[in-house]
Amino acid sequence: MIGTVASRRHAIADDLRTQITAGRIQPGERLPSEAQLACHYEVSTPTLRNALALLQAEGLVEKIHGKSNYARQPLSRTTYVGGGRTPAQTPLPVSIRTTKLRARGHLAALLGVTSGSPATEFLCVSHAGKSPHSLARVYVPRDLAPATAPDAPSWPQETASLLGGPRPQLAKVEENVHVRLPTASEAATLRISSTLAILAITRVATDITGRVIEAALLALPGDRAEAIFTTDHTTTERRPEG
Amino acid sequence: MIGTVASRRHAIADDLRTQITAGRIQPGERLPSEAQLACHYEVSTPTLRNALALLQAEGLVEKIHGKSNYARQPLSRTTYVGGGRTPAQTPLPVSIRTTKLRARGHLAALLGVTSGSPATEFLCVSHAGKSPHSLARVYVPRDLAPATAPDAPSWPQETASLLGGPRPQLAKVEENVHVRLPTASEAATLRISSTLAILAITRVATDITGRVIEAALLALPGDRAEAIFTTDHTTTERRPEG
């Protein structure tokens, strides 16, 4: 069935997709208005909007209410390096907001502390150009956080941590990777469609004693990020079970 | 703005989502027809279908053309264990189809062989109950494949490989994780909506000499799978760079 026109909206989406990926429509370029596009493709507005919704879910089109639709780079991929290793590439600029809070529920479980324990949250938003790229919420037990710089507007140390920089005493890093749709606030912060799935990574780093040094919730928009994990079996020598 | 009714379709989706997750609509249960639902919520058919589309993208509803819409378990999560380690849980039953082919283009690059080199493909579909769960395409250089069982309809060895079973001489496993929408054939094979994002893992395993033993393309539907990666820094001793 591939090659056949499944539906009008798919045909339109295919056409626009080709134009964007081929560069005939430049990244960042404004698309014609939906009324014009609907007229051009000889379909009704809902049908045309349906086609744009497909491209939006792929991250190829950014819709801005009241303005217009814009093409976006299908490239600009960032690679998250797992395992607490330092990434080879230079990390993107990151803006950080620090909040003191008390760990409860899910967060307390992640940090392995009792509910109500003080912790510090670092809300990190990395930027690619002028638009937000990815989001990280890093949680550190309060007594470990102030050692470097608790309220600093920008914390270079944390930037490294966001992208996997090692910390002293780091013994184990466990990373849980899953796919989900962004929450409403995540979609707003990242300026993405709520239908564009994200790569969600929950990272828990523990020291030699088993204490959790850091827990991080990363939200990487699926169209612009990937993660890579490398396991070396020559040094670990494979310990079947403990 | 959360708590406000953003739109009719979101309100309807919220209502149905609650009913499904709360168990008032049982997993596998048939929903009322779209006409009945539209009448019940006092909206037009397109609006109601729009609401169902939201739930479909979350994997909560399965639409079957000509029959009806069905609720699905939001549970039944499978955990993929990275790093070539053996998973703790019993793997799902897997059906395998073996194909001999020649590696070209992307596949040849993955396997690190010249274009046209013989290889064997194992198309593995794991099943949860009677419905397909996840998909793996495992590629092995032809001279390594027949050692065990080239044309066997079911190859237990490969089952282990699919979920991370180790192989002799395995030295390094590199896993690239990203999010994307399924291709048309993947969506058909997995019986999922083409709007339900999947966790795509490209796994390349090499032996001590650096030769690629196996390359695998895994497609794990985002609503029912997650991946976990554990890095032990006490044994690897952290080599900053090579």
Next chain:
DNA sequence: CAGTGGTCTAGACCACGAA
């Protein structure tokens, strides 16, 4: 065949952004 979902229309009306 009847019942159901899939697609599309033509147009109304609301909400947002920039002037």
Next chain:
DNA sequence: TCGTGGTCTAGACCACTGT
């Protein structure tokens, strides 16, 4: 205010699944 996208309608017609 105007141009834009966002939502919704009422109904037509097609496609699939079962009897």
